[in-house]
Amino acid sequence: MERLPSWRDSDARDAILRFVDRVTDPASPDFVSVEKRIAVFDNDGTLLAEQPIYIQTLYSIERLRDRLLAEPELAREQPFAGARDGDFAAISATGIPGHLRLFGEATSGMSFEELDRDVRAWFKSARHPETGVMLSSLVYQPMLEVLAFLRQHQFQCWLITGSSVDFLRIFAPLLYDIPAERIAGSELTLSTRYGADGLEVVRGWECSLINDGPEKVISIMRHIGGRPIAAFGNSDGDVPMLEWVESGNGPRLSVLIHHTDAAREWAYDRDSDIGRLSRGLDLDADGRFIRADMACDWARIFPA
Amino acid sequence: MERLPSWRDSDARDAILRFVDRVTDPASPDFVSVEKRIAVFDNDGTLLAEQPIYIQTLYSIERLRDRLLAEPELAREQPFAGARDGDFAAISATGIPGHLRLFGEATSGMSFEELDRDVRAWFKSARHPETGVMLSSLVYQPMLEVLAFLRQHQFQCWLITGSSVDFLRIFAPLLYDIPAERIAGSELTLSTRYGADGLEVVRGWECSLINDGPEKVISIMRHIGGRPIAAFGNSDGDVPMLEWVESGNGPRLSVLIHHTDAAREWAYDRDSDIGRLSRGLDLDADGRFIRADMACDWARIFPA
Numbered sequence: 001m002e003r004l005p006s007w008r009d010s011d012a013r014d015a016i017l018r019f020v021d022r023v024t025d026p027a028s029p030d031f032v033s034v035e036k037r038i039a040v041f042d043n044d045g046t047l048l049a050e051q052p053i054y055i056q057t058l059y060s061i062e063r064l065r066d067r068l069l070a071e072p073e074l075a076r077e078q079p080f081a082g083a084r085d086g087d088f089a090a091i092s093a094t095g096i097p098g099h100l101r102l103f104g105e106a107t108s109g110m111s112f113e114e115l116d117r118d119v120r121a122w123f124k125s126a127r128h129p130e131t132g133v134m135l136s137s138l139v140y141q142p143m144l145e146v147l148a149f150l151r152q153h154q155f156q157c158w159l160i161t162g163s164s165v166d167f168l169r170i171f172a173p174l175l176y177d178i179p180a181e182r183i184a185g186s187e188l189t190l191s192t193r194y195g196a197d198g199l200e201v202v203r204g205w206e207c208s209l210i211n212d213g214p215e216k217v218i219s220i221m222r223h224i225g226g227r228p229i230a231a232f233g234n235s236d237g238d239v240p241m242l243e244w245v246e247s248g249n250g251p252r253l254s255v256l257i258h259h260t261d262a263a264r265e266w267a268y269d270r271d272s273d274i275g276r277l278s279r280g281l282d283l284d285a286d287g288r289f290i291r292a293d294m295a296c297d298w299a300r301i302f303p304a
Numbered sequence: 305m306e307r308l309p310s311w312r313d314s315d316a317r318d319a320i321l322r323f324v325d326r327v328t329d330p331a332s333p334d335f336v337s338v339e340k341r342i343a344v345f346d347n348d349g350t351l352l353a354e355q356p357i358y359i360q361t362l363y364s365i366e367r368l369r370d371r372l373l374a375e376p377e378l379a380r381e382q383p384f385a386g387a388r389d390g391d392f393a394a395i396s397a398t399g400i401p402g403h404l405r406l407f408g409e410a411t412s413g414m415s416f417e418e419l420d421r422d423v424r425a426w427f428k429s430a431r432h433p434e435t436g437v438m439l440s441s442l443v444y445q446p447m448l449e450v451l452a453f454l455r456q457h458q459f460q461c462w463l464i465t466g467s468s469v470d471f472l473r474i475f476a477p478l479l480y481d482i483p484a485e486r487i488a489g490s491e492l493t494l495s496t497r498y499g500a501d502g503l504e505v506v507r508g509w510e511c512s513l514i515n516d517g518p519e520k521v522i523s524i525m526r527h528i529g530g531r532p533i534a535a536f537g538n539s540d541g542d543v544p545m546l547e548w549v550e551s552g553n554g555p556r557l558s559v560l561i562h563h564t565d566a567a568r569e570w571a572y573d574r575d576s577d578i579g580r581l582s583r584g585l586d587l588d589a590d591g592r593f594i595r596a597d598m599a600c601d602w603a604r605i606f607p608a
Contacts, residue, residue, distance in 0.1 A: 035483060112525070156485075169529045179339060180529030181460075181486075190525060192518040192544065198551035199518070199544055201525050214496040214503070221416070221494060221505050223527065225473045225484030240496065240503055247502035 004149060006142040010297040012255065015290045016146065019253040023229065024153045030251040032229060034154045039230035039253075040220060040245070041147075042238045043161040043168060043185075045275040046257055047176060049138040051266040052130060053088040053274060055171075056163045059122055060102035061086070080105070086129075092273035096162045096186070096237070100207040103164050104188050108205030112166065115203070119170040139175050142298045146232070147176055155230070160219060161185040162212040162237055166203065184219040186211040212237040217244045234259065235275040242280070242289055254289045256280055261295035264302075308453060310446040314601040316559065319594040320450065323557040327533065328457045334555040336533060338458045343534035343557075344524060344549070345451075346542045347465040347472060347489075349579040350561055351480060353442040355570040356434060357392040357578060359475075360467045363426055364406035365390070384409070390433075396577035400466050400490070400541070404511040407468050408492050412509030416470065419507070423474040443479050446602045450536070451480055459534070464523060465489040466516040466541055470507065488523040490515040516541040521548045538563065539579040546584070546593055558593045560584055565599035 007013040023032040044050035061083045068075045068084040075084040079098040082090030091098060107115055126135045147157055159178050161168050165185030172178050189204035211219050217240050220228065231238075231245035234257040246254040259268050259275065269277040284291060294301065311317040327336040348354035365387045372379045372388040379388040383402040386394030395402060411419055430439045451461050463482050465472050469489030476482045493508035515523050521544050524532065535542075535549035538561040550558035563572050563579065573581040588595060598605065 112530075165526075165529070181527060183529070187526065190522045192521055192548075199521065199548040201521060201548075217496055217503065217505060218494045222469075222491065223485060225469070225487070226416075244503040 004142065004145045006145055006298060006300040008297055008299045010293075012290050012292040012297045016149075016253065016255070019230070019251060020149065020153050022251050032251065036226075036229065037150075037153070037155040038158065038224060038226070038228040039150050039155045039232070040158045040160045040224075040228045040241065041143075041231075042216075042233040042235070042241075043159055043163060043172070045234040045259065046232050046238070047140060047143050047147075047159075049128075049140075049265060050275050051259075051268065051272075053092060054099055054163060055126075055135055056103055056167045057083075057088075057091060057099050058126065058129065058135070059119060059167070060099075060106040062122065062126075063106040063118075064102065074105075088129075089273065095273070096210055096212050097207065100164060100186050100188075100210065103167065104205035104207055107166070108188065108203055110203060112201065112203070115166060116170050119167065123171055123174075136171075136175065137302060139303065140298075141300050141303045142292075143232070144176070144303070147178075150230070156182065158220075158224060158228070159183040159185075160211065160216050160241065162210070162216075164188065165211075184211060184223045214240045216241040229253065231255070232257065233280075235277050236279045239280040239283065243283070246288065255292055256284055256289040257292045258294065260293050261298075261301065263295075265294060267295075308446065308449045310449055310602060310604040312601055312603045314597075316594050316596040316601045320453075320557065320559070323534070323555060324453065324457050327555050336555065340530075340533065341454075341457070341459040342462065342528060342530070342532040343454050343459050343536070344462045344464045344528075344532045344545060345447075345535075346520075346537040346539070346545075347463055347467060347476070349538040349563065350536050350542070351444060351447050351451075351463075353432075353444075353569060354579050355563075355572065355576075357396060358403055358467060359430075359439055360407055360471045361392075361395060361403050362430065362433065362439070363423060363471070364403075364410040366426065366430075367410040367422075368406065378409075392433075393577065399577075400514055400516050401511065404468060404490050404492075404514065407471065408509035408511055411470070412492065412507055414507060416505065416507070419470060420474050423471065427475055427478075440475075440479065441606055443607065444602075445604050445607045446596075447536070448480070448607070451482075454534070460486065462524075462528060462532070463487040463489075464515065464520050464545065466514070466520075468492065469515075488515060488527045518544045520545040533557065535559070536561065537584075539581050540583045543584040543587065547587070550592065559596055560588055560593040561596045562598060564597050565602075565605065567599075568605050569598060571599075 022028050022030040044054050075081050079091040079094040168183050168185050169180040187209040189206045189208045191202045227248045228245050230253040231242050232255045233242050242254040246252050326332050326334040348358050379385050383395040383398040472487050472489050473484040491513040493510045493512045495506045531552045534557040535546050536559045537546050546558040550556050
């Protein structure tokens with residue numbers, strides 16, 4: 001069976017295959033024991049499409065729609081005005097904190113169980129705002145193959161996302177087969193209280209952790225407790241994680257996914273508010289990372 | 305082979321065995337799928353002896369010794385004066401925040417790698433301040449058997465500790481075979497900077513999370529993302545976690561370990577600054593939890 005069949009024969013594909021061979025061959029000087037085979041993945045733009053706006057934000061807008069019409073004062077500022085008007089550019093100009101503000105406002109007070117039911121129901125029929133395809137079909141087939149290939153070689157695969165961990169934990173297990181406990185993301189405040197069913201955890205609206213940039217490295221130490229040997233990302237917010245993984249001792253794999261395919265997906269980097277990639281390209285000028293060029297290296301982008 | 309051989313034939317042992325049989329028998333109406341078989345354990349006083357003071361604090365005192373003599377102003381207040389004088393009662397009167405202050409002061413600025421080497425070296429020869437036995441021999445044999453029994457039945461076992469996660473991640477994998485990523489504890493602040501080896505994570509001295517009481521429940525949601533079906537604890541700081549696990553739907557096991565054996569271990573509950581158990585006993589007056597009475601229920605306490 002061909003390995004990573006949706007990848008074209010390319011330097012990136014070779015680098016991934018060679019890395020996995022080196023660290024899993026017991027005869028190799030670079031052999032890594034199973035418990036240290038840890039790979040981390042960004043979500044939006046790395047495992048699935050993030051244009052024109054994050055899936056979490058599409059959900060937040062949908063949930064806030066009625067309130068934004070009923071409470072005009074809520075929509076007086078950004079990102080709420082953008083949410084009311086469907087102005088994605090205005091929302092994205094507020095950055096990841098703005099996206100999380102929308103999500104916090106849309107879901108605070110919902111229990112984890114309520115959120116789970118609601119997101120699942122929504123996701124079953126949610127469609128892309130431009131192309132109309134099911135959101136669940138926007139996952140990248142080449143990356144599903146990387147996940148499967150790494151797991152087959154006994155890697156632990158973790159999701160380290162700037163989106164809310166509460167949101168990702170609902171659909172990531174379905175899309176990628178990554179379990180809830182291997183997902184770290186941005187966080188809303190949590191508190192506890194005694195209710196009708198005893199002690200319960202209450203979800204607040206305020207963001208207590210923005211899991212982007214160097215925070216991703218700190219999150220990995222908090223959740224995993226050590227430096228992974230492989231990392232995949234696509235934006236400047238992932239670059240500290242890629243640098244940190246790459247500069248560890250021993251064999252390392254840091255893959256930077258470059259959105260270059262305007263025909264089959266989207267082409268964007270330095271000028272995009274979503275998934276901006278500028279510092280990463282500068283750092284990679286001398287080939288520091290493994291660059292995966294979507295247009296050149298991926299034979300197929302989405303599952304059939 | 306006898307199951308849980310270091311447990312005497314008792315209600316507690318029966319309850320544990322019955323629970324595991326119920327949730328793992330595919331024919332049982334209480335069957336729980338493998339991915340939901342999650343058990344959480346407190347560390348100090350639940351998996352290993354915590355009297356007269358936490359192991360983390362013995363290490364902190366040792367590491368601070370020279371500085372406390374050289375810098376008298378540091379020892380002007382508690383818990384530092386207690387650390388200088390070996391006055392465990394004075395330290396413990398400052399509560400878990402005091403213990404973490406000592407640990408933060410003793411280890412801030414050490415990298416994770418330095419801390420790892422230092423704790424391992426120390427732990428190899430560290431002895432109990434009263435009995436002189438090796439600290440590593442103070443783990444509870446009946447609880448090692450519970451861990452092994454649960455794992456054998458495909459449970460994920462997590463450590464949810466009030467001690468520093470940085471400290472526990474070093475010796476818990478050795479003592480209990482619990483991997484680093486399944487340990488959540490109290491946290492010191494972390495930051496990142498660019499050093500000679502590229503991006504590095506810097507350990508601060510300040511405590512950013514005290515993982516005790518209701519915070520243990522929040523920690524579980526942060527790390528695991530759902531309510532476990534089994535919990536083991538011994539102090540009031542574990543009681544919210546025990547209550548929360550016990551009040552979930554379906555089969556539940558919340559075990560409260562009661563230190564009743566002054567001859568073989570220590571006997572303490574309502575009046576102890578270490579591992580105080582008062583509210584837990586009140587709540588358990590009607591048998592809400594499964595009570596494990598160390599004197600009555602454990603045939604052996606420590607490994608041979």
